[in-house]
Amino acid sequence: PGAAGGGPIDYAHPRRQTSAPLPPPPTAPSATPGQPAPPVAGDATGWSMDERLYNQIWGMFEDLARAVAAYRSAVDFAESRMEQELDRALSDPRHRMGGAGDLARERARDKCQDLTARAREALDRDLAQLAAESAVVEPALPAPYAGWDNPVWHGYRVPMELPMALRLGELHLPERTDLRIPLLVRLPLERGIWIDSGRTASEAAAATGGDRLRRLAMDSAVTLAARLLAVYPANEFSVHVIDPAGAAAGALAPLTDAGVLAAPPASGAGGVSAVLAHLTRRVDLVQMAVRAGAADSLPPDLDTGEHLLIVNDFPHGFDDRAVTQLRYLADEGPAVGVHLLMVADREDARDYGPVLDPLWRSLLRVAPVADDHLVDPWVGHAWTYEPCRVPEASRVLEQVLALVAAARRADPR
Template sequence: ERLYNQVWGMFEDLARTTAAYRSAVDFADSRMEKELDQALSDPRSRIGGQGDAAREAARARHGRLVSQAREVLDRDVAQLVAEAEVVEPALPTAFARWDNPVWHAYRVPMEIPMALRLGDLHLPEADRIRIPMLIRLPLERGLWIDSGRSASLDGSFADSHEMRRLGLETAVSHAARLLAVYPAGEFTVHVIDPAGSGAQALAPLAQSGVLAAPPAQGAAGTADVLA
């Protein structure tokens, strides 16, 4: 319970400091735009050195505001990084990364843990820190894995087949984690693969014998599992 609360406290701190940084940058951008508009609206400022000086001063103030906000963000992130370096090695198996040495002493659990690690949470402004993404157990609702868009905002395109493959591998990884942290026989795993296109990604589950039946394929197989 203590470690769970500490991890989510770190997440809240990261979210709070990043939101403050973004707000400060937005304010600096808005202020600079307003000052530039004011400089351009004055006919006397549009020509000569006076206008150039006003624009340069506006950009300098913008730079100072952004730099100050970045300093605060970097300071807070550094504190979170130091905290994460202490917390991460102390996490139990259900909260730990796959590469954590705690898995070397793995034993089949006798009871359901309070939470499960699904991955890491991070933000582009603070890529030095990774916060464990923990979700309470037992799950109150299903997990939706979004494989993303084939077209991104920057105009680039991703291979839709590759993205679906990565999404399926993520689902298999989550299933493996659930199996690892739950007591043996606590739940049954069924897989639906209507088109039969996920055989390679599903192989770790199918070959390890943890599935209740082979992956269901086609409309009839899907209907049988969902019945």
């Protein structure tokens, strides 16, 4: 039946508000016949553009891992086949000397080179497509996903809600070192982070002096803490620092000058104990409240926001009790909003022996310089990690921290 005016019946309630559907992901423009479709930023599944970009970045990571795995497998096959053919040729006494043997060896090498060249051609095609995708994705990234050289930071505003992930650094493989994939970690952090200030096996670490390496490690910790402060809403993230000998005063200057630390950096054995006792108490109280289902019974002076503890020069200034508290925070803290960021050389703690092995294993280890210590669980590639660095002579870090400090003052809690 039709309506009085002859049109179709509208069954929608006249006063019921319906939410607008989420915009569909952007679609790539039609491709030229025989050519791959041009890439588009956000061309992935997700409920928001940030989620689409997050999924797209991990898709790029997986595509690069698969492409390189296929190439390396093809090269291994070509070399194995060449060795088998050479073995068969040399196993015949008639081919060990004279032109027949040389011809067999030449044919085997030619086949190997041909297979390798075809594998490299396929890899280069895949890498070119990924590079084109990276070129459109990087400029479209929001601040939490973007490098410090991205113009998005120059238009930074303190966010009102927590993003789903944070850029920790960049990953690349030796087949194409200029193709960098952002390393994103979900927020809130699910485990602590250890910035290794020791002399690792990487060429970059070996070429860097010990003091310089420790300074770079602390610089990485400061920029990571600044990024965390910047992506959280105002006063929902606090940073504490333990610097027992005061050796990191220069590196900590961006945080201390901006006034964004929860308290001045703690030094000496007394300062170490006070900070650890404060955070341990918070973890204990929140855990008890969560288990009892009585979150509203927490003391009014307890800050329920997220907390980050930066520890420099571990284990200097730590007694056995402090070490136990630190291990407790590393194990139990992330679940209730207390996170650990350690800057340490494992060799400095060798006197503890295997007692600290669970602590090191519980932390995500990264390096202050290029280091290929991260291995993916899918194909086993050793990825080279590089931290996010602020460009030389750039004031973007200070500008962002100034905005964070102003927002914290405007919204005291």
